[in-house]
Amino acid sequence: MSEYSQKRLLSRNTFSEATESVLRDMVLGGSLQPGERLNEVSLASSLGISRGPLREAIQRLVSEGLLTVISHRGAFVRTFSRPEIVELYELRGALELHAVRLACARATDAELEDLETMLADTADRMRDTDPAYPQEPDFHLRLVLLAGNQALMRSALEVQRQLSLARSMSAQRPTRARAAVVEHGDLVAMLRRRDVEEATALMTRHLDHSMDSAIAALGLPGGDGKPEGDTRQNRSENDI
Amino acid sequence: MSEYSQKRLLSRNTFSEATESVLRDMVLGGSLQPGERLNEVSLASSLGISRGPLREAIQRLVSEGLLTVISHRGAFVRTFSRPEIVELYELRGALELHAVRLACARATDAELEDLETMLADTADRMRDTDPAYPQEPDFHLRLVLLAGNQALMRSALEVQRQLSLARSMSAQRPTRARAAVVEHGDLVAMLRRRDVEEATALMTRHLDHSMDSAIAALGLPGGDGKPEGDTRQNRSENDI
DNA sequence: TTCCTGTGAACTGTTGACAGTTGTCAGTTG
DNA sequence: CAACTGACAACTGTCAACAGTTCACAGGAA
Structure with a gap:
């Protein structure tokens, strides 16, 4: 029970919290490329949860600066100029x-x-x-x-x-x-x-x-953050 | 249209985003006291929305450090030691x-x-x-x-x-x-x-x-941040 | 051809209901 | 009287469905 409660100090016992961690790992680990869009329905179903907890996790990662949300268009992995x-x-x-x-x-x-x-x-x-x-x-x-x-x-x-x-x-x-x-x-x-x-x-x-x-x-160009290297960049990020 | 689109740069057009701003004003303005618990059902109905957007706004204010969430117990206005x-x-x-x-x-x-x-x-x-x-x-x-x-x-x-x-x-x-x-x-x-x-x-x-x-x-005591004086702080300015 | 327009699919925003947990309180037992 | 127990009420976590928006694409006009 000791190492169990150790793990539970962060109370990873709700889908929302677990999803936040999984999403962050996906973003930082590269399985979600910068600029890529997060499809809520497919992502939720692949994680085995509904869209509610997923959306809550997304909101927190937006506050952390790892994702960007555009109203009615979706969440994107942030890109940097x-x-x-x-x-x-x-x-x-x-x-x-x-x-x-x-x-x-x-x-x-x-x-x-x-x-x-x-x-x-x-x-x-x-x-x-x-x-x-x-x-x-x-x-x-x-x-x-x-x-x-x-x-x-x-x-x-x-x-x-x-x-x-x-x-x-x-x-x-x-x-x-x-x-x-x-x-x-x-x-x-x-x-x-x-x-x-x-x-x-x-x-x-x-x-x-x-x-x-x-x-x-x-290898970024002068002004804005258009990536042009090898990475297959599909989306350009938005404004502030 | 100019000043309209100016206002719309932050695209305050979803309940979730508007609620985040309202909640922040309530917390900083003092209508929600430090340590106070946020009842989701009553708060949502008083704002005229459902619990979904409210919970998303709460998640963001948690990331901002204004609220604290305890699993299965609710969101609380943060107190400071x-x-x-x-x-x-x-x-x-x-x-x-x-x-x-x-x-x-x-x-x-x-x-x-x-x-x-x-x-x-x-x-x-x-x-x-x-x-x-x-x-x-x-x-x-x-x-x-x-x-x-x-x-x-x-x-x-x-x-x-x-x-x-x-x-x-x-x-x-x-x-x-x-x-x-x-x-x-x-x-x-x-x-x-x-x-x-x-x-x-x-x-x-x-x-x-x-x-x-x-x-x-x-005038805080030594360790923890129990609020003991009640000052009704009237307004705090809003975002940029 | 090029540009405009409208239609439909796909997706996000939101809702109301269900499931599981927590805290309370009456009742019981030592 | 104090402590324990079990059930109930209130609340949070989660889900599935509905509503409104965006985007792409086909079709027609200049």
């Missing part, structure tokens, strides 16, 4: 720079040590096999966790998910991952020294590199 | 400090001048009548707007709404409002000089003062 991605990276910078400041003051040495070992494990796994981005976002989220602010954590998680979706519009760039791990290590080292100035400076540069890489990988 | 409010102010700091940095680099002199005149108007109106917080959040949101980042704007708006709800749990403190206007003026002055360092420092202090005032006004 180049300026929107730049905006998201700026927002991410606002959140994570503050997280660095807070973590520098609040994180215990033990917590930072845990982060270092996780980082070392990641580096090891990357050297053996070479997956493209082996849990890359996990480091940032764990760092934000050390800031000890749940509201900040929720916002950061939401931005990460949106950027993760935006990134799924692009090809992967494994070369960037290796540099990122090094930069993560430098950042943690500064945190251990409690050097706020240097830590925030490192994070700023790190996020700049990350954004440049993402933008380049996306 | 003291540490949650501190967290929200920290998050607000992260967002608005970054907004100050961006605005310092991007806002045009004309835009800053507009902000100054708005501020002067507010000061005038405060001297004549003395409302407690005359559009206090408006200044901050307009400032964030000058950062030219819609994602940042959305996050800041969401935090503002949650803090607005938290504040409705408290009595009002008109004395703080006057000091706030002065601090706003100082901040805009630094923005006009494009002095990022001083501007962010001012904003940091300003938010600290604001948080101290809010915490003191809330």
Whole structure:
């Protein structure tokens, strides 16, 4: 019963909540492509539920920024234009720079040590096999966790998910991952020294590199977000 | 037709969307008290709709942080504990400090001048009548707007709404409002000089003062957020 | 040919009813 | 008197059907 109630802490016992999670995985996992339309009747029947709980789950994913709804036309997996991605990276910078400041003051040495070992494990796994981005976002989220602010954590998680979706519009760039791990290590080292100035400076540069890489990988044209790469993009997203 | 289509940009033409707006006003306006339970059948019938669109609106307000849903027990207006409010102010700091940095680099002199005149108007109106917080959040949101980042704007708006709800749990403190206007003026002055360092420092202090005032006004006990003062907060402004 | 128009299928928005859960309260037992 | 138990009422979760809108396509006019 212990691990059962553990799982039930999030009370995944209504169709609506379960569907939200399934839908999010489908969106972030790529089984629903950016721009693709969600057909309510077919999706509901394939999930074995009715349209009511499905629509409630859709509403929540709209608030999360993963879906877009146009009245009387349906729900679409969100697409991102180049300026929107730049905006998201700026927002991410606002959140994570503050997280660095807070973590520098609040994180215990033990917590930072845990982060270092996780980082070392990641580096090891990357050297053996070479997956493209082996849990890359996990480091940032764990760092934000050390800031000890749940509201900040929720916002950061939401931005990460949106950027993760935006990134799924692009090809992967494994070369960037290796540099990122090094930069993560430098950042943690500064945190251990409690050097706020240097830590925030490192994070700023790190996020700049990350954004440049993402933008380049996306291969988006100048103004609006028409994807023209290999991905079979069927829909263009709407306006705000 | 022009102003009609202007209004229709947000396409408030489905019950679900209209209900979301109405519910938000009820929560922020105080006609639904923090901690109060929302009875779906009575609320739906009083709004003249069925439970479907109402439930969809509730889901979105849950994502916004204004409501809480407990499975099989219902939706409740969110209450805030003291540490949650501190967290929200920290998050607000992260967002608005970054907004100050961006605005310092991007806002045009004309835009800053507009902000100054708005501020002067507010000061005038405060001297004549003395409302407690005359559009206090408006200044901050307009400032964030000058950062030219819609994602940042959305996050800041969401935090503002949650803090607005938290504040409705408290009595009002008109004395703080006057000091706030002065601090706003100082901040805009630094923005006009494009002095990022001083501007962010001012904003940091300003938010600290604001948080101290809010915490003191809330008079919350140590741990949880049981609302104990009943102030009927009249209006909160609506969306953009 | 090109553009306009109207018709119909497909889909979303909404509703009312049914099913399952929760909380209450009277009745009972120690 | 206190604690437990079981049934009832109220409410939420879910479903299937109806209503209104959108989109595509066939047919006709310029």
